[in-house]
Amino acid sequence: MPDHERPSPLIGWRLLALLYDVFPVLALWFLAAAAFTLALGDAVRGGAAGLLEFAVFWAMAGLYAVFSWRRGGQTIGMRPWRLQVVAANGARPTTGALWRRYAVGSLSLLLGGLGFWWAWIDRSRLSWHDRASKTRMTRTQKPAS
Known part of the structure; x- marks a missing residue:
C-alpha cells in the first residue's frame, strides 16, 4: 500500500514533531x-x-514550515518520526496548499489545538489543516536494513 493511502499518523506523532520544531x-x-x-x-x-x-x-x-514541506515534505521535527506532508493524491503539494495548511494550522493552535484534536474523531485521522489544504501527513516505512 503506498504511503499516501495509509491512515494519517496518530496525533501523538504530530505533537512530537511539533515539539521538535519549536527549537528551530x-x-x-x-x-x-x-x-x-x-x-x-x-x-x-x-x-x-x-x-x-x-x-x-x-x-x-x-x-x-512551507519551505521545508516544499523541499522534502518534512520539517526538522518530522524527520525522526518519518512523517511527511503530501498532497491527497500522494503527489508533491503546491506552495499555495502548504500556505493554506500553515494558516489553518495556526488558527487551530489559537483555538486550543481543536483542529489537531479533530483528527481523533475523523475517520481518516485528518486534521482541519489536512482537509483545508487537501494535503495529508503520512508516516513512511522504515528503510530496509
Missing part, C-alpha cells in the same frame, strides 16, 4: 527579535511595532 522556530524568532530590538529599541514592546513583530514571527515560522 525559536532560533528564527530570536534573530527577528534581535533585529527589532536593534532597530527600534524598547518601542517594540507595544503598539504597531509589537503587532509588526508578531506578524514577522508568524511569517518566519510559516516560511520555515
Whole structure:
C-alpha cells in the first residue's frame, strides 16, 4: 500500500514533531527579535511595532514550515518520526496548499489545538489543516536494513 493511502499518523506523532520544531522556530524568532530590538529599541514592546513583530514571527515560522514541506515534505521535527506532508493524491503539494495548511494550522493552535484534536474523531485521522489544504501527513516505512 503506498504511503499516501495509509491512515494519517496518530496525533501523538504530530505533537512530537511539533515539539521538535519549536527549537528551530525559536532560533528564527530570536534573530527577528534581535533585529527589532536593534532597530527600534524598547518601542517594540507595544503598539504597531509589537503587532509588526508578531506578524514577522508568524511569517518566519510559516516560511520555515512551507519551505521545508516544499523541499522534502518534512520539517526538522518530522524527520525522526518519518512523517511527511503530501498532497491527497500522494503527489508533491503546491506552495499555495502548504500556505493554506500553515494558516489553518495556526488558527487551530489559537483555538486550543481543536483542529489537531479533530483528527481523533475523523475517520481518516485528518486534521482541519489536512482537509483545508487537501494535503495529508503520512508516516513512511522504515528503510530496509
